[in-house]
Amino acid sequence: MTLPMALHLLGSIVLLGLVRTLGADNPLTTIGWAMLLGGLAFSVAQVRESTRRYTLTSLMAGIVALSLMVAGDLGAVAGLKLDAELTRKAEVVLAGAWPLLWLCATLVLVTVERARAANPIALPRARAQLAAFAGLSTALGLACLMPLNYLAHEHNERWDHSYFKTAEPGTSTQAIVENLTDPVQVFLFFPHTSDVTEEIRTYFDQLSSPNLEVAYVDQALEGELAKELKVQKNGTVALVRGAGADAQIQRIRVGTQLDKARRKLKRLDQEVHKALLKIVSEPRHVYVTVGHGEMYWKKGTGKLPSRLIATLKKELRALNFKVKELGPAQGLANEVPEDADLVMIMGPKKGFLPEEIAALQAYIARGGALLLSLQPRTETDMGPLLKDLGLAYEGTQLLVGERNTWKVTRRPNDNYNLITNKASTHPSVTTLSRNSRSTAFLAPVSAPLEALPNSSHKVEITLRSLPEVFLDVDGNLRQSAETEQKKAWPLAAAISGPVEGADVEEGEEAPEFRAIVIGSSSWASDLVLGVAPGNMVFARDGLAWLVDEPDVGGTVNDEEDVKIQHTREGEGWMFYGTTFVVPFGLLALGLVRLRARRKRGEA
Amino acid sequence: MRATALLVRREIGAYLNTTWGWSILALVLLIDGLLFNVFAMGGKEKYSADVLSEFFYFSSGTTMIAGILLTMRLVAEERQTGTIVILETAPISEASVVLGKFLGAWLFLTLITALTAFMPALIFVHGKVSVGQILAGYLGLLSLGSATVAIGTFGSAVSRNQLLAAVLGTGMLVLMLLCWVMGQVTEPPVSEIFSYMALWDRHFQPFQEGRINTEGLVFYASVTAAFLLLATRSLQVRRWR
Numbered sequence: 001m002t003l004p005m006a007l008h009l010l011g012s013i014v015l016l017g018l019v020r021t022l023g024a025d026n027p028l029t030t031i032g033w034a035m036l037l038g039g040l041a042f043s044v045a046q047v048r049e050s051t052r053r054y055t056l057t058s059l060m061a062g063i064v065a066l067s068l069m070v071a072g073d074l075g076a077v078a079g080l081k082l083d084a085e086l087t088r089k090a091e092v093v094l095a096g097a098w099p100l101l102w103l104c105a106t107l108v109l110v111t112v113e114r115a116r117a118a119n120p121i122a123l124p125r126a127r128a129q130l131a132a133f134a135g136l137s138t139a140l141g142l143a144c145l146m147p148l149n150y151l152a153h154e155h156n157e158r159w160d161h162s163y164f165k166t167a168e169p170g171t172s173t174q175a176i177v178e179n180l181t182d183p184v185q186v187f188l189f190f191p192h193t194s195d196v197t198e199e200i201r202t203y204f205d206q207l208s209s210p211n212l213e214v215a216y217v218d219q220a221l222e223g224e225l226a227k228e229l230k231v232q233k234n235g236t237v238a239l240v241r242g243a244g245a246d247a248q249i250q251r252i253r254v255g256t257q258l259d260k261a262r263r264k265l266k267r268l269d270q271e272v273h274k275a276l277l278k279i280v281s282e283p284r285h286v287y288v289t290v291g292h293g294e295m296y297w298k299k300g301t302g303k304l305p306s307r308l309i310a311t312l313k314k315e316l317r318a319l320n321f322k323v324k325e326l327g328p329a330q331g332l333a334n335e336v337p338e339d340a341d342l343v344m345i346m347g348p349k350k351g352f353l354p355e356e357i358a359a360l361q362a363y364i365a366r367g368g369a370l371l372l373s374l375q376p377r378t379e380t381d382m383g384p385l386l387k388d389l390g391l392a393y394e395g396t397q398l399l400v401g402e403r404n405t406w407k408v409t410r411r412p413n414d415n416y417n418l419i420t421n422k423a424s425t426h427p428s429v430t431t432l433s434r435n436s437r438s439t440a441f442l443a444p445v446s447a448p449l450e451a452l453p454n455s456s457h458k459v460e461i462t463l464r465s466l467p468e469v470f471l472d473v474d475g476n477l478r479q480s481a482e483t484e485q486k487k488a489w490p491l492a493a494a495i496s497g498p499v500e501g502a503d504v505e506e507g508e509e510a511p512e513f514r515a516i517v518i519g520s521s522s523w524a525s526d527l528v529l530g531v532a533p534g535n536m537v538f539a540r541d542g543l544a545w546l547v548d549e550p551d552v553g554g555t556v557n558d559e560e561d562v563k564i565q566h567t568r569e570g571e572g573w574m575f576y577g578t579t580f581v582v583p584f585g586l587l588a589l590g591l592v593r594l595r596a597r598r599k600r601g602e603a
Numbered sequence: 604m605r606a607t608a609l610l611v612r613r614e615i616g617a618y619l620n621t622t623w624g625w626s627i628l629a630l631v632l633l634i635d636g637l638l639f640n641v642f643a644m645g646g647k648e649k650y651s652a653d654v655l656s657e658f659f660y661f662s663s664g665t666t667m668i669a670g671i672l673l674t675m676r677l678v679a680e681e682r683q684t685g686t687i688v689i690l691e692t693a694p695i696s697e698a699s700v701v702l703g704k705f706l707g708a709w710l711f712l713t714l715i716t717a718l719t720a721f722m723p724a725l726i727f728v729h730g731k732v733s734v735g736q737i738l739a740g741y742l743g744l745l746s747l748g749s750a751t752v753a754i755g756t757f758g759s760a761v762s763r764n765q766l767l768a769a770v771l772g773t774g775m776l777v778l779m780l781l782c783w784v785m786g787q788v789t790e791p792p793v794s795e796i797f798s799y800m801a802l803w804d805r806h807f808q809p810f811q812e813g814r815i816n817t818e819g820l821v822f823y824a825s826v827t828a829a830f831l832l833l834a835t836r837s838l839q840v841r842r843w844r
Contacts, residue, residue, distance in 0.1 A: 138833065
């Protein structure tokens with residue numbers, strides 16, 4: 001680097017830094033000016049004839065550029081007393097012109113000086129000219145990129161290819177629509193210009209029923225209707241049953257901007273399903289027992305995620321159930337409330353009082369519905385209640401699997417977490433049964449049920465473990481062939497029976513009680529429902545059968561993203577394959593190829 | 604064009620017919636595989652879109668490293684071995700030389716990037732990701748790779764040896780990566796310029812999330828063009844001797 005070039009670059013940096021930090025009128029800026037002028041002076045004294053013109057011109061152009069910068073900083077444009085618009089334009093031009101001029105000057109200087117350094121003895125004029133032109137063209141080329149990028153920034157086009165799909169109607173939603181007895185109107189308040197309209201249309205086109213009318217309206221054009229349905233803006237789906245004061249209306253807010261509506265569209269089927277259930281049927285009452293160490297839905301009570309049922313409660317509400325507590329404080333020892341459509345006993349750890357058992361027995365006898373999830377290895381004795389249902393449950397020994405288990409702690413205890421797809425054809429497990437290839441049930445920490453012989457009720461084992469599972473008699477998590485047999489153990493049962501003494505009119509079905517008993521309680525916990533979609537399917541179908549409401553069961557689609565996790569234990573082949581086999585395999589292939597080439601060359 | 608095509612073939616051959624090229628290929632796949640399995644797929648459960656995003660996050664780092672490793676030898680090796688004289692005296696313009704070398708390195712980098720495709724394909728197994736999302740990520744990787752290779756080509760063009768070329772290339776790359784820090788500590792409009800010039804922070808992240816922005820494509824193309832132009836000028840200076 002020659003002295004004039006060094007002084008020019010250093011002077012420019014110093015001047016720019018001082019002007020930006022201290023201001024152009026600060027006396028310290030003379031240091032920068034001194035450097036620049038010093039560079040000019042040295043070049044006049046030292047530079048060779050062939051390059052003098054280019055070097056001097058570049059240095060002076062650089063000084064002019066920096067002068068323009070300083071003038072702009074001092075408000076020289078305002079001093080010209082032009083009108084506001086012209087002043088603004090002049091300032092913009094000045095702000096763009098001085099860096100461009102400086103860049104051209106500097107790059108020409110650099111290339112000419114480099115050419116001079118490459119030819120210390122003599123530099124022909126033509127070569128000097130060539131070098132200057134190279135510098136200038138480089139500077140202009142780089143300068144052209146700046147407005148190009150500015151335009152790209154101002155007119156940025158975006159294409160979003162992240163996963164998005166509007167949920168399609170699930171079997172449960174379709175069942176509700178097909179079984180509608182009264183007309184339901186669906187008003188879709190969306191403008192024709194919105195992208196969301198097409199997504200919504202795709203969904204509702206798949207729901208067809210004589211009793212379902214779908215209309216596309218614009219909130220701005222149908223003000224009266226919007227006011228009647230209390231729809232304030234477009235982007236809303238309104239479902240209406242009935243008319244006038246008795247009309248039942250449910251609204252779903254989706255939005256009209258596709259990028260904001262995506263999340264709602266992914267869960268559209270869930271929302272429509274929930275809304276339909278609310279308008280086509282009265283809410284049912286489910287009583288969940290408390291006071292015996294059962295699983296509960298409130299966090300912060302020292303409960304682990306495996307003992308929380310907040311997700312299940314949320315699902316019950318979505319299925320139009322009203323959830324209430326039923327324990328000693330609510331009079332369980334006296335009787336189960338008359339309005340109870342369903343009673344759920346979720347993993348009790350303490351015993352029920354005899355009076356409470358009697359109340360539950362009376363509830364079943366009068367045609368109630370019961371969901372009983374048993375907790376193994378506890379003090380509870382549900383024997384009398386289970387005997388009434390035609391079942392027995394010891395609960396002291398646990399079932400252990402070997403291969404198909406859920407690895408959550410990566411310790412041997414994970415073998416208690418059974419996975420099964422062995423569902424019967426009973427209505428309470430219809431969806432699991434039909435989708436057994438793709439959907440499985442997760443039963444953590446389970447003990448087997450036993451169907452008692454000669455039961456007067458209809459007892460069907462609805463879920464069994466895989467045949468590789470054994471009952472761990474000695475508790476060592478390893479199978480002893482003599483005492484521990486591998487077979488498909490009963491995990492869940494559905495029981496139904498007639499209500500004694502009920503008056504049945506001709507042509508009507510006899511009322512019956514229904515119950516589902518499961519030999520594990522964690523199946524319905526927040527921890528498990530979050531990872532096992534099959535368990536939620538089991539819950540919906542089970543609830544649908546218990547309350548004799550087929551619309552509640554089936555699938556409700558959801559296109560929300562899913563959580564995944566691969567572990568070395570679970571997918572070891574994937575881990576070793578992707579990490580080691582592929583890279584080293586390719587390296588080996590390359591080395592073989594090179595060796596073959598070398599041999600061919602030698603030959 | 605013919606001369607450029609010949610140079611491209613020569614450069615790709617130089618990678619495929621030497622241990623160096625295959626070693627870089629295996630190294631990148633090994634590091635990508637490790638990071639993918641340990642951090643992206645391993646650990647706690649994550650949404651499949653997040654897993655894919657993390658894959659592209661790690662891959663962008665390995666792509667930049669591979670870009671510097673592949674380009675350090677482009678011109679500097681020729682200077683070290685003395686074969687630069689052949690290039691300088693050949694009836695081929697400096698622009699063709701630079702373009703041919705750049706394309707050769709970039710195409711090899713594209714091959715390495717394409718070979719990693721089996722990893723995001725694994726996310727398809729249980730996750731919900733779209734082909735478009737994966738392709739957008741790869742477009743980002745190739746664009747970032749193009750800019751990195753151009754920077755490395757310039758570094759190699761101005762260096763006397765490969766080590767210096769790697770150091771120079773890495774230095775320029777890091778400077779451009781750290782522009783986002785300069786954008787945080789300066790004031791507008793300078794902060795906006797620095798923020799825009801950041802090689803990864805602003806322009807790569809949308810690709811990582813499955814979004815294609817024309818602003819990002821133009822930026823990476825501009826960086827590539829700028830450094831290739833500088834590399835061409837640098838080679839021309841030598842001819843002025």
